[in-house]
Amino acid sequence: MKILAFETSCDDTSVAIFEDNNLIAMDTASQIKIHLATGGVVPEVAAREHANAIFQVLDNVLEKSSIGLNEIDYIGVTITPGLLPSLLTGTTVASSISQVLNIPIIPINHIQAHIFSNFLERQENEINFPLACLTVSGGHNEIYLMNDMWNTMKLGQTGDDAGGEVFDKVAKMMGLGYPGGPIISKLALEYKENGGTSIDLFPRVWLVKRDFEFSFSGLKSSVKREVDKRILEKGELSLDDKRQISFEFENAITEVLAWKLVNAAIQNNLKTVMLAGGVSANTKLRDEIDRLSKKHNLKFVYPKKLVYCMDNAAMIGILTYYKIKYNQFEQKIGVVKM
Known part of the structure; x- marks a missing residue:
């Protein structure tokens, strides 16, 4: 199972490819230097930079992984929470690929993905x-x-x-x-x-x-x-x-x-x-x-790694994998199953 993952919730444009729960390749474009002048993230500026970077980041990941878009089985993308203009960049690109290539798309909660970053480079039974x-x-x-x-x-x-x-x-x-x-x-x-x-x-x-x-x-x-x-x-x-x-x-x-x-x-x-x-x-x-x-x-x-602490597509990919494995497409963080 090959998974393409997108993370654009704030000011990092990140894309990753997984083979099951194994990270094959990831690339991230940071906007830190751009936001230094304002001392923080300006949503409209962040969205513009995402739009400028996302296709190059995607190309980089496809090249690193030697995997084509036509080989992807599922797409995972952050939909909430985050800056709406930034989120729209990732969801628009992910949705376009999904529609053109008929690939199922899995919506991902950003906070839940941060939690699942702890499963990167770990087996389930280690936690x-x-x-x-x-x-x-x-x-x-x-x-x-x-x-x-x-x-x-x-x-x-x-x-x-x-x-x-x-x-x-x-x-x-x-x-x-x-x-x-x-x-x-x-x-x-x-x-x-x-x-x-x-x-x-x-x-x-x-x-x-x-x-x-x-x-x-x-x-x-x-x-x-x-x-x-x-x-x-x-x-x-x-x-x-x-x-x-x-x-x-x-x-x-x-x-x-x-x-x-x-x-x-x-x-x-x-x-x-x-x-x-x-x-x-x-x-x-x-x-x-x-x-x-x-x-x-x-x-x-x-x-396991500092890069997994930050906003990154690897955490989106690993959560996408487990959602597919356990058929958890509707589960929302903060909700208790009775």
Whole structure:
């Protein structure tokens, strides 16, 4: 079974080809440099860049895989959630190929695909259900209880900003550029390597420590006050200021994310925790979840490669494969089968 997969939900144009659950080839065109000027993604600009890139990316994947479009058995494409103009590029191209070549098309939920990125380069039996899964990126921040691949219940979510969104906004406060997550992590590591230690400069916003809801507006406001105070005192932020603020902020947000995930497993008598989404690439978050998982005798699962953490067509392809295998074409994430 050969699968062609498209991902265009935000600012990455990605196409992949699978043979069953094995990734044969993938190519991705990033728009990061284009969105640097605005400090974030402008939907209309993103859609235009998708349109400019998608056919070249598709050609690259077909060439890498030595597989022709007439050999494809199924097409998987992201349909939600995401930026509507961006999504339309992928769905339009996928639908056109589907209609011309009479290939079945499988609609894919972007968040569910991030979760299934954990099945890339793994066999099904390597992931033990039931489990608690944290999905965190620039657009979503939820904890799910997964009884199996398809029986999924949302336990909690953010009431305001998503984790990745806060990274970007804090980076913008300090004039660090876009995307903010990798830059903040780099500065935080430099602070630690230079002998810096935490003074808990920013609050850990637990809400109720035993529940699974998130709120990051208070943390964001606290960082803004600290940035403004230092600029008022010194005229500008020094590199040392940026390093310390990055370090303290990263500690504050990852401790909350990690504990809420692990606590979801503890409260529901689970043995496995899973991480997915763009922020799953964050080393500090991985380390904190790993530390807490070992403390509470939990297995910790996260994507095998950093590229699988980001928006990519491989996660679309792997979810398409399992949807076909288990005839799960209507299953929506967040819905529990009774």
